[in-house]
Each structure stands twice: as C-alpha cells, then as structure tokens.
Amino acid sequence: MKAFKKFLENLVMIAITLVIVFTFVEDLATYLMWDWNIRKVLLFTGFGFDLFFTLEFIFRYTASIAKGDTVEYLVHKRGWVDFVASVPLLLFNSGPTVFFLLSGAAFAGGAGVLNILKVVKAVRVARILRMLRVLKIFRSIKSVDSVMTQRHMTRIISTVVVSVIAVMFFGSLLFSEALIASPAMKVKNSVRGKVVEQIDSSLKEGESLSRILNTRTDILLVKNNGKSVFSRFTDSQYERDFGPGDYQYEYRNKTEVFFDLRYQNAEEALPGMLLLLTIVFTVVVLMLFYSPHFAMTISDPVFVMLKGMKEKNYNLEVDIPGRYKKDDIFRLSAEYNDKFLTLKARENEENSEGESVLKLEDLGDLSSLLG
Amino acid sequence: MISEQEKAKQFILKLLANPTLSDLSELQKEEQILQFLHINGNKLYPTLSSPAFFPGRNLMDISNILYTALFDITDSLLVPELRTIIYEKINYSFFAFLGAKSLNEEGIRFQIFKFLEKNIKKPIIRRNLTGPHRAISTALPVKYLVPAFERRKYVLFELTKVQRLRMAQSEIQNFIYLSMLLRPAIHLMEPPGKMGANKSNSGMVQTHYVQKVIEELKKELTLVPEDVICSGINSNLSFQDNNTIEATARMASLFASMGTGYRPSMKIDRGAVSADSSWFNIARKNYRFNGFDKDMLSELYNISVENGW
Numbered sequence: 001m002k003a004f005k006k007f008l009e010n011l012v013m014i015a016i017t018l019v020i021v022f023t024f025v026e027d028l029a030t031y032l033m034w035d036w037n038i039r040k041v042l043l044f045t046g047f048g049f050d051l052f053f054t055l056e057f058i059f060r061y062t063a064s065i066a067k068g069d070t071v072e073y074l075v076h077k078r079g080w081v082d083f084v085a086s087v088p089l090l091l092f093n094s095g096p097t098v099f100f101l102l103s104g105a106a107f108a109g110g111a112g113v114l115n116i117l118k119v120v121k122a123v124r125v126a127r128i129l130r131m132l133r134v135l136k137i138f139r140s141i142k143s144v145d146s147v148m149t150q151r152h153m154t155r156i157i158s159t160v161v162v163s164v165i166a167v168m169f170f171g172s173l174l175f176s177e178a179l180i181a182s183p184a185m186k187v188k189n190s191v192r193g194k195v196v197e198q199i200d201s202s203l204k205e206g207e208s209l210s211r212i213l214n215t216r217t218d219i220l221l222v223k224n225n226g227k228s229v230f231s232r233f234t235d236s237q238y239e240r241d242f243g244p245g246d247y248q249y250e251y252r253n254k255t256e257v258f259f260d261l262r263y264q265n266a267e268e269a270l271p272g273m274l275l276l277l278t279i280v281f282t283v284v285v286l287m288l289f290y291s292p293h294f295a296m297t298i299s300d301p302v303f304v305m306l307k308g309m310k311e312k313n314y315n316l317e318v319d320i321p322g323r324y325k326k327d328d329i330f331r332l333s334a335e336y337n338d339k340f341l342t343l344k345a346r347e348n349e350e351n352s353e354g355e356s357v358l359k360l361e362d363l364g365d366l367s368s369l370l371g
Numbered sequence: 372m373i374s375e376q377e378k379a380k381q382f383i384l385k386l387l388a389n390p391t392l393s394d395l396s397e398l399q400k401e402e403q404i405l406q407f408l409h410i411n412g413n414k415l416y417p418t419l420s421s422p423a424f425f426p427g428r429n430l431m432d433i434s435n436i437l438y439t440a441l442f443d444i445t446d447s448l449l450v451p452e453l454r455t456i457i458y459e460k461i462n463y464s465f466f467a468f469l470g471a472k473s474l475n476e477e478g479i480r481f482q483i484f485k486f487l488e489k490n491i492k493k494p495i496i497r498r499n500l501t502g503p504h505r506a507i508s509t510a511l512p513v514k515y516l517v518p519a520f521e522r523r524k525y526v527l528f529e530l531t532k533v534q535r536l537r538m539a540q541s542e543i544q545n546f547i548y549l550s551m552l553l554r555p556a557i558h559l560m561e562p563p564g565k566m567g568a569n570k571s572n573s574g575m576v577q578t579h580y581v582q583k584v585i586e587e588l589k590k591e592l593t594l595v596p597e598d599v600i601c602s603g604i605n606s607n608l609s610f611q612d613n614n615t616i617e618a619t620a621r622m623a624s625l626f627a628s629m630g631t632g633y634r635p636s637m638k639i640d641r642g643a644v645s646a647d648s649s650w651f652n653i654a655r656k657n658y659r660f661n662g663f664d665k666d667m668l669s670e671l672y673n674i675s676v677e678n679g680w
Contacts (some may be wrong), residue, residue: 194450300642307640313632316643341649342656349661356407357391360414 016136018352019049023130024276030269034260036243043243045102047094053086053133074117078135078158085132131165131279146299153291160286161279161290168275192259195219200255203229220247221258232260297324301333305363308341312348315341378424379440379486389661394636396508397452398501401445408437417523449504450488456507457484459548465542469596479594486591487552490559499555503623506630512547512622516540518674525670529618544617548601550623551630553595553603556588557581574605609662621664625654625671628661647680648672 016356026042060082064073073079095316135158169179174180177189195216203224213219213230220231220238241262248259300320318333325334373381386392386407392400408415416430425433463479476582490496506512518524530536536543557576560583588600597632598617605616606623629650637646644652651672658665674680 296642300640304640304643315632315649315653316639316646317649319642319644338654338656341653345653345657346660355408356403357385358389358403358407360411362389362391363385363415 015049015052016133019130020137020276020280021134022046022049023133024273027269027272027276031266031273033241033266036239036241036246040101043094043097047090047098050086050090050094053082054090057060057082057086081132081135081158083137084129088129097244116138119151129165129169131276132161134279134283135161146295146303148302149291149295149299152294152298156290157283157286160282164275164279165283168271192248192257193252196250196252196255196257199257200252203255218258218260219257221256223256225254250300296321297327298329301329305333305336305340308336308344312344313357315345317341359362375425375436376440379436380444382419382424383437383440383444394634396501397445397449398497398504399632402501403496405438408570409433427653441504444490451479452508453487453491453504454484456504456548456552460507461545461546463549464539465545466596466599468536468542469598470537471596475594482592482594483549483552486556490556493558495558495561496555499558500552502627502629502631502633503551503554505633506551506626507548509630509633509635511626511630511633512551513544515626515671515674515678516544516547518678519670522670523672525666526618526622529621529664529667534618545627546602546619547622549595549599550602550606550619551627553588553592553600553605554623554627557584557604557607559584559587578608581605581608596643605628605641610664611659611662621667624661625663625667628654628663640657645675645680647675651655652674 011056022042022045028047029042051240057079060073060079061070064079074083103340104160115197135154175182177185195212198212199209199222202212209222209230211221217232219230220232220242221228246260246262248261250259255363286316301320304316304318308316318330320330320333324330378385383404386404387400389678392403395403412430412434416433419425420428420430421435425436428436429679437449458480463474466474466479487500491500509513516526517540530543536546538546550581585600585604588604589597602617602619603624605613606627608616608620610616610621610624629647639645643649651668654661654663655665655672657663658668
C-alpha cells in the first residue's frame, strides 16, 4: 500500500513537471501556427492532463473527507490549488473543446457550433489557472530539511504566483468585451462586419471582390447563395492547417465569410507564454537565491541552537556573518555562543552524569542475542 | 548453554555496533556505553533480569557483569593501541635534551607501557585517559604545533624561550604526547573509583598534592626524566594559580581536554562554526574555570579559524 502510494505520488510529480512543459508547448504551437493535426494532439493531451488532475483532486478530496481533515487539505495543504487548476479547466476549456472535436465539428459544417466555441473561448481565460500547477510541485519537493524553511518558501512563492495569476485572470475578465472593452477592440470587432457588408453589396452589384480580397488577407472563404465564390486555400490545406477556433464566421443576407483567426490567436498566445516564463523564472529565482538566504539567516542558526540545547555533546557555535550580526537572530546567536555554550561547557565539566548518544530504542530486539 | 559472561559480551557488542559510535575511540565508546547503562539501567533491568539473561541477579550485579565485559572488550583493543603509541608513535630521543645521560629506549617503552597497562585497570585513570588517548591517536597536537611554529608567536615563545626547550618541533610534539599520557597519573594515589564511574571531575588540584604524585611517579618511572613527569602531572594544575607551569603541561592540558569529546569526522551542520574553532572559543571564555592559558587558547583559536578547522 505504501509502495503504491509512493508510486502515485511520483506519477503526480512527473505529470506536474510534464504539464508545465506542455502548457508552454501548447501556447508555442498557437504562436508558431503549427499544423492543426499537431495542435489537435496537444488539445487531447491537455484534456488528458486536466482529467488526470481532476481525478487527483477528487481522490485527495475524498480521502480528506474520510480522514475528517477536509479543511486542512483545502486550506493548508493547498487543496484549493488542486481544485482551481483542474476542475474549471476540464469543465470550461479542454472538456468542451474535445467534446466538439469528437462530435465531428468539421470546418465547413461546423459553423453551427462556432457560437458555442465562442462561449468556450470566453472562458478561455480559465487557461491562466493552469499556471497554478507550478505550486503543486512543492507538495512533493522536500528541498530543505527545515519544515519552517519549506513553509516559508512555499508561502512566499504561493503569494507571488497567486498574485500574478489573480491579476492576469481578473484583469483578463475585467478588460474583456463584456466589461471594459477598449475602443480599439470595439473597432476591431466591427471591422469584420463592415467587410462582410461591403462584400455582400459588391456581390449584389456584380462588382469585383479583388480589391477587398487583396487588402484583407484574413478572408479565407466567401460564399454567396451557398456557393463558394472565393477560397484562399484548397480544402486539403484547410483540413491540415485549420481547426475550430482558427476562423470566424460572419454573414449578411446570403453572403457568408470565413475569417482567419490564427494571427490573432498567435498574438494572444504570447502573453500566456510570457506569463508562464515569468512564473517559472520567479519561482526558480526565489528557490535559488532567496531559499539559501533564508536558510543562512534564519533556519540554520535556529537549527544549530536547537541542537545545542537538546544534545549535551553538541557544542558547535553558531556562525555569525559579519554583515548580519545586528539581525535579531544573530544577536540571539551571539548570546547563545557567549553565554549558553560557555555555561553548558562548565555544566558538562562539573556534572559527571553525562548523556549517551545511544538511545534505548537503538537496542532493538535483545532476544536475537541469545541465538 | 551460554555463560553469563558470554551473554554480557554479546549485549555489549550489540551496543558497540551502533553506527553512532563508529567514529569514536575505544575509550570514548566505553564512556558512552557507561553513560547509557547508567541512564537506562532501571529500564533495562526487567529484561536483563529475565530468565533469558541474568536471572536472580540484582541491578548492581548485572551492572558489574556488563562493566567487566565492556572493559574486557575495550582493553582487547585499547592495550594494543597504547602499545603502538608507546612503542611506535612516540620517539624518546628528546630525553637527551632533558639531561638524560644514556637513552635506554627499549627500557623506557617497557616501563611506560607496563605503567599504563597496570593503571588503566583503575576506572578513574581510565576515564582520564580518554582525552589524551584521543588527542594522541588523532595527532591533535601536531595539527596545531606545525602552524604555531610557523607563526612564531606566543606558543613558540613559551615553548622555546620560557620553557627553554632547545629541540625540534617533532621532539616537542613527543614531549607533549608523553605529558598527556602521564597526565591521568594524578589519580595514582586515589582509590580506584567505582567501576561504572562516568566522566571524572576535572577539578583543579593543589600544588602540594601534585608534588606528592610526582615523587611517587619518579619511583615508578625511573627511566623517564623528571621534567617529563612534572609536565604530565603539572598539566592538572590551574595556570591561573600557577603561572610558571611548563608550556608543554599547558598544551597537554588543553589537548587532553579537547580530546575528550573530539570527533574528527564530525559533520559540521550548515550555519555552525567548525568543531575546533568552537571548542577553542568556548574554552577561551572558560579559561579561568578550566585553568587554561588564555593566550595559548587565543593563538590556537586563531590557527583553527585561519585553517577552517
């Protein structure tokens, strides 16, 4: 049972590491406009990760209910991170996307589901929550011996990461089309409608579309009365390079126009990648530079003093770095070195009742001695 | 049928096999086990008095059986070690500088070895040999004498100008080794002490008592120069009260005291000062209490800091 638990913990650890890399690769695929087939694999993989972490959360949550420490799990053991970084993503992001893909939404016939996908896209902001998975890694890493150091490091990193993600998440919601939309955004969105109107009137009056099509390179396909009047790519190219979310559908009267959204998506993927890099870099910097500083100036002197007070034969002084000697902890250490250890040495000298490094439990089973 | 002695031996061997004792000297291990038995005797008694071990024995009987087994095991390793120290490690050529007319090295070795072999049976001397034995077996004095000679400061001045030792560093080192081996002889005239005695009380002794011991020792160690005997026994005097005691005696006192708990392979925790520096710095603050030479401690402390020891 213990080995199985260890195996599961290791599996989760591997999954967390992979998903952090995966999160970056997924945005990179959009940014570099990789083939749809590759991005489709990434979508399914993302769904797999979301499902895995949702199951992990359900498993841990159920176990915490059984143990009667649900609050402890959700609040102190970062169960809320497990929840926020799994269930909303599965329900609002990867789940619906995979559902539509499996239900056969194709390029041409998929226009009906496009509005639903827009809804999914509206909660795409939930993808930012994936970044919280960086925090999950700290459950398994025991990089330092001191529980205090571990807790402080986790607390400071959680605070920084959650703050950054919260700003990004709520900022994205606040400054969206639904709430505070920029005039630029409104213009950008209305432009496509005007272009469709222009195409519709041109087709009615029998004018050539070449001027519009030459200036608007994002127009993929124009249909009139159900018949294709312009297509920028061949069907096989659409099949290879485009997936749901890579195009926008607009119509006026009997004119239907499909717009290429891949460039816009690529622009939107960039902040996601930078956000992930910012978070990972911040965590690494804190681990590499702040953690040793905390250990040197807080936990190490405390550890040495504690050991010196507990163990009779441990008489090492606390090393007091000159530039930090005015810190409270090192002023305490100086007292420990100068007074406590001095008196302890005298006490050890005077008191013949020593202490043994051997403990009673070291004896183990004595019956084995008698063969 | 296993004899009581065999059971006791097995029990002690099990304790000695504990990895926490692995880097200790034989006498340090013995001290740890004595302390363990002293602390846990009452808790172990129900098991040890059971039919499987020592049925019908009271706690004192059982303790004595265990102590005897412990001393036997320790002696089987300690005596050959002492022989190696006396016969191979220490060179007695420095006797010539102390006015010894003819140097009967074989006789000197035999006399010192027999003296120690006989006296380590006394628990009180045994306990006081822990520090010197450890300091010599880990060559503590050499570690500090070499840099002290290079620095040419207080330690060298005290050895060569005040004590007037016109000899090489290696000979002074042998002088200190022998002083440390003779240091426990201060208890020569005392009752042997209890078998399970823990650490001895290293309280300072009086000059007139020291003189008596020296006279007694001169009768036993006829081949050893008086200067060496005096250095060994005077190392038990407080430098605060007797500021003319030999530099070799002061060094013997320091290193014997340091050697008592010395663990050369001790892991230094992050955030802690190294073991030697810590010891010297604490000893500097307690110099009056222990009767150490503060200036000597300061120089040795500086050496330890400079070398990261």
